Amino acid sequence: MPVDQPEASEPEKLSSNVMNYMVWRYLQESGYGRAAHQLRREWVGTVNKPDELPFAQNVKKSQLVHLVQDGLYMDNLQAQVRPGNPRRFVFGPDHGPKFSIPAEEPRERRPMRDSSRISSTADRELPNGGSAAETPVPRGPKRKRKSGGNDNNKRMNGDMMDIDGSAMGHASMLDPTVAEAESPLPVIEEAPKVDTLSIGQSKESLTEQPRDLFPDTSFISSDPDTTLEFVKWSPHHPQALFTAGNNTMRTYNIRSSAPENGLEETYHAGAIHLENYAIEGFEWTGEGTAVFSMSERYENEHGDSMDRKKLMTLSNFGQQINLLHPQAGGVVALKYNPDSKLLICLSFGPLAVIRIFKRSPDSNTFELTHDKTMSAEIYDASWTAPNKFMVCGISTLELYSVDTDQISLIKSVETPHDWFRISFDPVCDIVACTDECMRALGIMQLGHDDLKVEVEPFKESSITEIAFQPLPNSSTHTPNSPRLLATATANGKIQIWNALLPFTCLYTFSMGMQSAAQTIAFSPDGFYLAAAGYDKLFVWKSEGGGEEAKAVWKCGGGDERWKCEPGDEDGDAVWLHNLSWDMEGKKIAFGLGGQVAIMRLKVA
Numbered sequence: 001m002p003v004d005q006p007e008a009s010e011p012e013k014l015s016s017n018v019m020n021y022m023v024w025r026y027l028q029e030s031g032y033g034r035a036a037h038q039l040r041r042e043w044v045g046t047v048n049k050p051d052e053l054p055f056a057q058n059v060k061k062s063q064l065v066h067l068v069q070d071g072l073y074m075d076n077l078q079a080q081v082r083p084g085n086p087r088r089f090v091f092g093p094d095h096g097p098k099f100s101i102p103a104e105e106p107r108e109r110r111p112m113r114d115s116s117r118i119s120s121t122a123d124r125e126l127p128n129g130g131s132a133a134e135t136p137v138p139r140g141p142k143r144k145r146k147s148g149g150n151d152n153n154k155r156m157n158g159d160m161m162d163i164d165g166s167a168m169g170h171a172s173m174l175d176p177t178v179a180e181a182e183s184p185l186p187v188i189e190e191a192p193k194v195d196t197l198s199i200g201q202s203k204e205s206l207t208e209q210p211r212d213l214f215p216d217t218s219f220i221s222s223d224p225d226t227t228l229e230f231v232k233w234s235p236h237h238p239q240a241l242f243t244a245g246n247n248t249m250r251t252y253n254i255r256s257s258a259p260e261n262g263l264e265e266t267y268h269a270g271a272i273h274l275e276n277y278a279i280e281g282f283e284w285t286g287e288g289t290a291v292f293s294m295s296e297r298y299e300n301e302h303g304d305s306m307d308r309k310k311l312m313t314l315s316n317f318g319q320q321i322n323l324l325h326p327q328a329g330g331v332v333a334l335k336y337n338p339d340s341k342l343l344i345c346l347s348f349g350p351l352a353v354i355r356i357f358k359r360s361p362d363s364n365t366f367e368l369t370h371d372k373t374m375s376a377e378i379y380d381a382s383w384t385a386p387n388k389f390m391v392c393g394i395s396t397l398e399l400y401s402v403d404t405d406q407i408s409l410i411k412s413v414e415t416p417h418d419w420f421r422i423s424f425d426p427v428c429d430i431v432a433c434t435d436e437c438m439r440a441l442g443i444m445q446l447g448h449d450d451l452k453v454e455v456e457p458f459k460e461s462s463i464t465e466i467a468f469q470p471l472p473n474s475s476t477h478t479p480n481s482p483r484l485l486a487t488a489t490a491n492g493k494i495q496i497w498n499a500l501l502p503f504t505c506l507y508t509f510s511m512g513m514q515s516a517a518q519t520i521a522f523s524p525d526g527f528y529l530a531a532a533g534y535d536k537l538f539v540w541k542s543e544g545g546g547e548e549a550k551a552v553w554k555c556g557g558g559d560e561r562w563k564c565e566p567g568d569e570d571g572d573a574v575w576l577h578n579l580s581w582d583m584e585g586k587k588i589a590f591g592l593g594g595q596v597a598i599m600r601l602k603v604a
Contacts, residue, residue: 017053017055018055020039020043020050021050021053021055021056021059022059022063022064022067023039023064024036024039024040024043024050025059025061025063025064026062026064026065027039029061029062071089072089075087075088075089210538210539210548210549210550210551210552211550211551211552212551212552212553213537213539213551213552213553213588213599213600213601214553214554214555214599216257216258216599216600217258217262217553217555217597217598217599217600218254218258218259218262218263218264218597218598219262219263219264219561219562219595219596219597219598220243220252220263220264220595220596220597220598221263221561221594221595222243222245222248222594222595223248223594224594225246225594226245226246226247226248226594227245227246227576227593227594228243228244228245228248228576228578228591228593228594228595228596229244229245229246229278229279229280229282229576230242230243230244230245230279230282230578231243231578231579231580231589231590231591231596232282232284232578232580233580233581233582233583233587233589234284234287234288234317234583235284235583236284236286236287236288236583237287237288237583238582238583238584238586238587239253239254239255239582240252240253240254240288240317241254241580241582241589241596241598242282242290242317242318243591243596244270244279244282244292245278245279245594246277246278247275247276247277247278248269248279249269249270249272249279249318250267250268250269250270250318251267251268251270251317251318252264252266252267253266253267254582254587254589254598256586256587256600257600258598258600262561263561264596264598268317268318268319269318270314270318270319270321271318271319271320271321272294272321274296276296276297276298277294277295277296277297278294278295278297279292279293279294280292280293280294280295280309280330280331281293281331281332281333281334282334283334283335283336283343284336285336285338285343285359285364286364288315288316288317289313289314289315289316289364290313290314290364291311291312291313291314291324291334291336291343291345291357291366292311292312292314292334293309293310293311293312293328293331293334293345294309294310294312295307295308295309295310295330296308296310308326309327309328309329309330309331310323310324310325310326310327310328311323311324311325311328311331311345312324313364313365313366314364315364322365324357324366325345325355325368328345328347328355329347329348329353330347330348331345331346331347331348332346332347332348332378332379332380333345333346333379333380333381334346335381335382335383335389336359337383337386339386340386340387340402341358341359341361342356342357342358342359342383342386342387342402343356343357343358343359343366344356344381344383344389345357346378346380346381346391348377348378348379351373351374351375351376351377352373352374352376352377352378352391352393353371353372353373353374354370354371354372354374354378354381354391354400354407355368355370355371355372356368356369356370356371356402356407357369369402370402370406370407372406372407374391374393376393376394376395376396377393377394377396378391378392378393378396379392379393379419379420379421379436380392380393380419380420380421380422380433381422382422382423382424382431383424384399384424384426384429384431384446387401387402387403388400388401388402388410389402390422390424390431391422392419392420392421392422392433393418393419394418395415395416395417395418396412396415396419397412397413397415397419397422397431397433397442397444397451398411398412398413399411399412399446411449413444413449413451415442415451417435417436417440417442417453418435418436419433419434419435419436419442420433420434420435420436420438421433421434421466423466423467423468424468425468425483425485425499426474427471427474427477427483428445428477428483428499428500429445429446429447430443430444430445430446430468430483430485430499430500431443431444431445431446432466432468432485432499434463434466437462438458438462438463438464439455439458439459439462439463440453440454440455440458441453441454441455441457441458441463441466441487441503442454443485443499443502443503445500452502452503454502454503457487457489457495457503457505458487458489460491461489461490461491461493462489462490463487463488463489464488464489464490464516464517464518464519464520464577465487465488465517465518465519465520466485466486466487466488467485467486467520467521467522468483468484468485468486468499468522469483469484469485469486469522469526469529469542469543470522470524470525470526471526472524472525472526482498482499482500482501482504482506483498483499483500484496484497484498484499484506484526484542484543485497485498485499486520486522486529486542488517488518488519488520488531489517490516490517490518491516491517492510492511492512492513492514492515492516492517492533493508493509493510493511493517494508494509494510494511494517494520494529494531494540495507495508495509496508496509496529496542496543506543507543507547508547509529509531509538509540509547509549510547511531511533511536511538512536515533515536516533516534517531517532517533518532518533518534518575518577519531519532519577519578519579520532520579521579521580521581521588522542522581523581523585524581524583524584524585525585526542527541527542527585528540528541528542528550528585529541529542530579530581530588531579532577532579532590532592534564534575534592535554535555535556535562535564536552536553536554536555537552537553537554537579537588537590537597537599538551538552538553539551539552539588539601551601553590553597553599555597561595562592562595562597563593563595564592575592575593576591576592576593577591577592578590578591578592578596579591585601586600586601587599587600587601588601
């Protein structure tokens with residue numbers, strides 16, 4: 001309930017919290033997501049939420065702009081009634097050129113859930129009017145990064161501002177015996193790769209006209225207030241698509257042909273019988289089995305909200321769910337190694353915790369075998385061998401081994417960077433990582449101690465995602481072959497690097513002017529690379545295909561099934577981007593916020 005209004009004779013008081021909150025809201029409403037995130041981080045940190053300050057509910061949309069406008073109006077009135085006293089605030093009629101907001105500016109994507117949930121271990125109150133220096137706060141978990149909305153129609157800096165004058169049925173289980181039969185892709189490792197996309201009516205049109213994927217698209221829609229944190233195809237079933245987020249967990253049965261109405265409504269929900277929960281981590285562990293972390297919010301006897309962070313197992317595509325660990329903490333990474341059947345669970349905090357679980361050979365049950373508290377904040381982890389893994393974090397890049405009775409440090413790479421994401425290539429034993437600001441790319445071969453870092457290509461536009469090209473048959477890679485690493489940036493550029501010769505750029509693709517490349521994904525055979533932004537998706541040949549896209553998906557603003565701008569009237573909405581290929585490379589799932597588009601790539 002809003003606080004009681006002060007008496008008319010009592011002037012309103014400003015504090016640093018009130019002023020910072022109005023500036024933060026203005027930056028959010030104007031599309032300056034990165035600047036808003038930086039202010040929040042230096043003001044209250046990434047765990048505490050500005051919207052939970054006591055006065056926040058009384059701050060209306062465009063409040064700061066109204067306040068400034070009222071001040072200018074009052075200044076003008078005072079100058080009129082006091083002859084000889086000129087106006088104090090005069091900017092002149094020329095407000096400068098109309099600077100376009102950079103494409104990457106509002107696309108802040110970290111951390112995943114700071115805007116909606118607070119870790120129970122970090123719950124605290126901010127003193128009203130206090131400063132960040134007086135109230136240090138710990139950092140929050142680092143997960144996938146969010147973006148702040150579509151830039152195509154953002155306001156120009158020199159424009160005058162508009163002021164608000166008033167201040168689906170359930171389906172049977174996904175059983176391979178009843179699933180529709182689809183022919184597998186050819187074994188491309190033993191023969192020259194061929195183009196599997198059917199583009200146009202003849203082979204001569206391959207480089208002239210990219211295939212339009214929209215006619216064969218179907219959609220998954222969810223509650224407007226829901227953000228899908230995960231949109232992942234099953235690596236063992238070509239029709240099973242898993243989606244999960246706030247108060248939702250579903251597995252869809254996606255056919256090779258789109259439904260007549262274009263909506264995917266055949267699914268079964270996960271057996272979670274709670275009113276307020278969020279899926280925060282997810283990792284497939286087998287056919288229809290997975291491990292996931294969840295946060296359950298509840299109120300204690302005093303009415304205070306608290307979060308329980310638990311680790312769970314999922315079987316039969318979500319029909320059976322069991323507790324794995326009751327106090328998992330804020331999980332930022334779940335990584336399963338099918339060769340050793342080991343699972344890494346990485347929890348965030350000033351001192352990160354790494355837990356290793358061993359999977360039972362005949363069921364989706366796990367046993368905790370190792371538990372290690374790290375000496376620094378760790379953001380991500382990746383397996384490099386059946387019993388070895390690498391972690392990255394604050395000035396940290398370290399290689400560990402899982403021994404019989406302990407987790408042992410093998411190598412620590414000296415680095416001044418705070419590394420945010422890590423990816424490993426098992427073909428050539430190469431580690432690639434991006435820094436916390438997504439402005440630096442690091443590459444290192446495990447057999448060498450030198451970490452090569454490149455920042456020049458990312459000074460003007462931040463990295464949004466990196467991915468190694470998969471090679472299902474590693475024997476096809478020769479000593480003279482390049483090892484492809486793709487990077488996407490917020491200005492719509494996708495670059496293909498030879499990770500064996502850092503930093504040699506082999507190919508460059510573009511999504512066009514003012515079109516961000518927010519997420520990328522290689523097809524399972526590595527032949528194609530897909531990139532998506534908000535209302536566009538492009539598919540290119542990964543190598544030797546030139547710059548022309550082989551297939552394009554575009555969704556216009558008039559289609560009610562796809563929204564490419566946040567719907568939050570307060571301007572606080574953020575997008576989460578997901579891109580995933582099915583195991584056969586015939587379908588692509590593109591998730592944006594709470595919606596999913598499924599595109600079908602026809603086989604020639």
